[in-house]
Amino acid sequence: MKKLSSQPANGLHGTLTVPGDKSISHRGLILGAISQGTTTLTNFLPADDCLSTLGAMRALGVQINRESTTVQITGRGIHGLTAPKQALDMGNAGTATRLLAGLLAGQPFDSTLVGDDSLSQRPMERVRQPLATMGAKLALVNGHLPMTIHGQHLHAANYQMTVASAQVKSALILAALQADQPSTIIEKLPTRDHTERLLQAFGGEIATAADGKTITVQPQPNLRGQNVTVPGDLSSAAFFLTAASIVPGSRVRLHNVGLNPTRTGLLTVLQRMGGDVTITPTASTGEPFGDVTVAATELQPLDLTAADIPAVIDELPLVALLAATANGVSRISGAGELRVKETDRIATIVTELRKLGVAIEERPDGFVIDGRRAWQVQTSQLDSHGDHRIGMMMAIAALRLKTPLTLANAAAISISYPNFFHDLQQLLPSTEVLV
Numbered sequence: 001m002k003k004l005s006s007q008p009a010n011g012l013h014g015t016l017t018v019p020g021d022k023s024i025s026h027r028g029l030i031l032g033a034i035s036q037g038t039t040t041l042t043n044f045l046p047a048d049d050c051l052s053t054l055g056a057m058r059a060l061g062v063q064i065n066r067e068s069t070t071v072q073i074t075g076r077g078i079h080g081l082t083a084p085k086q087a088l089d090m091g092n093a094g095t096a097t098r099l100l101a102g103l104l105a106g107q108p109f110d111s112t113l114v115g116d117d118s119l120s121q122r123p124m125e126r127v128r129q130p131l132a133t134m135g136a137k138l139a140l141v142n143g144h145l146p147m148t149i150h151g152q153h154l155h156a157a158n159y160q161m162t163v164a165s166a167q168v169k170s171a172l173i174l175a176a177l178q179a180d181q182p183s184t185i186i187e188k189l190p191t192r193d194h195t196e197r198l199l200q201a202f203g204g205e206i207a208t209a210a211d212g213k214t215i216t217v218q219p220q221p222n223l224r225g226q227n228v229t230v231p232g233d234l235s236s237a238a239f240f241l242t243a244a245s246i247v248p249g250s251r252v253r254l255h256n257v258g259l260n261p262t263r264t265g266l267l268t269v270l271q272r273m274g275g276d277v278t279i280t281p282t283a284s285t286g287e288p289f290g291d292v293t294v295a296a297t298e299l300q301p302l303d304l305t306a307a308d309i310p311a312v313i314d315e316l317p318l319v320a321l322l323a324a325t326a327n328g329v330s331r332i333s334g335a336g337e338l339r340v341k342e343t344d345r346i347a348t349i350v351t352e353l354r355k356l357g358v359a360i361e362e363r364p365d366g367f368v369i370d371g372r373r374a375w376q377v378q379t380s381q382l383d384s385h386g387d388h389r390i391g392m393m394m395a396i397a398a399l400r401l402k403t404p405l406t407l408a409n410a411a412a413i414s415i416s417y418p419n420f421f422h423d424l425q426q427l428l429p430s431t432e433v434l435v
């Protein structure tokens with residue numbers, strides 16, 4: 001049981017550099033593996049999810065050396081992977097599973113993907129069906145893992161997506177690289193475009209039309225290894241940006257975080273709520289990044305609808321927390337995808353925030369929160385439910401309260417942020433350090 005820090009008298013203060021982006025770390029490993037020559041990833045995220053991808057790529061015959069956050073990949077080219085000797089264990093990583101489904105669908109061997117209990121309950125039909133339109137042969141058990149992939153010669157994709165998912169889009173792109181003709185993929189809504197940006201940097205030919213949703217991919221590219229500096233993960237920075245917004249007296253600067261516009265939904269949310277946010281872009285190397293400073297202010301309620309969701313999908317637990325402190329009623333809708341993440345995040349957000357006395361109502365595709373009701377702790381034992389983002393969100397919520405609180409299943413946080421508590425303590429006065 002992890003003891004949580006309670007409200008620091010003068011708020012959170014300081015500058016923090018968060019670890020590398022999870023989405024880009026997964027993709028850097030995969031694209032490095034299927035390129036010719038050496039790829040070096042700097043500021044790679046050595047969290048459980050990305051280490052699952054690293055292990056899977058090694059099992060596919062790729063030589064990868066990692067020293068801390070620097071990874072060197074000896075690329076084997078798109079036709080150089082070898083059959084794994086056993087099932088690939090993807091752990092908790094949804095992104096890695098969906099992306100590898102697309103990559104392995106076109107390889108000249110069979111493979112099987114397995115995962116932990118949470119991943120084994122997540123929907124995989126969403127990749128099986130679109131990949132099948134390219135001739136891929138994926139077998140699932142009731143729509144779930146284990147997934148057996150019978151590698152095939154693939155045809156071009158001409159596919160209109162039915163779910164707004166960067167994971168499904170990226171699976172299709174990785175399959176399209178191996179197809180016989182150019183592919184077209186049309187998104188339901190624009191989602192994070194890290195695969196497209198990175199593929200371009202590696203020499204692939206991929207273009208997105210002016211509508212922001214129609215992607216064309218040229219097959220059989222000659223990808224070349226690159227040096228990639230992974231920006232800090234805005235989804236990790238988001239916990240501290242939220243803390244700084246809701247804990248009175250705070251001012252915090254997050255250094256070198258990714259500012260890809262398909263990911264900055266939380267910054268938009270903060271601005272729409274009247275938050276005190278300063279964004280200073282510093283550079284762009286394919287992916288834009290910069291510094292973000294946030295200070296505490298009174299927040300206004302907000303409405304979020306389907307079109308707003310992709311850019312803030314992983315930060316919605318934090319949006320709920322922000323709304324729980326706002327001066328009115330907030331409505332989040334069009335977020336049904338939250339039900340198929342590491343947990344049913346609509347259910348776990350509602351369960352956990354109610355423990356603090358937050359006035360939150362569950363909806364099929366979101367929630368309604370009245371931030372005007374004063375919080376009052378109902379249950380002091382909080383729970384991550386095995387979901388890293390729920391665990392970290394509740395650790396931030398605890399900073400609004402004087403009551404001592406604990407967090408069960410805190411170990412799940414290492415899925416995306418092994419040093420989360422260490423980094424949080426950098427922003428707290430030394431008297432707040434818990435042992």
Ligand SMILES: O=C(O)C1=C[C@@H](OP(=O)(O)O)[C@@H](O)[C@H](O)C1
Pocket residue numbers: 022023024095164165166167168170191192313314337
């Ligand atoms: O492509 C990615 O790296 C991710 C895409 C999102 O999932 P969906 O695209 O399935 O919504 C997000 O929730 C996940 O944490 C990472």
Ligand SMILES: C=C(OP(=O)(O)O)C(=O)O
Pocket residue numbers: 049092093094095096314341342389416
């Ligand atoms: C949904 C997430 O990841 P994944 O789908 O890769 O498990 C997440 O990190 O919040």
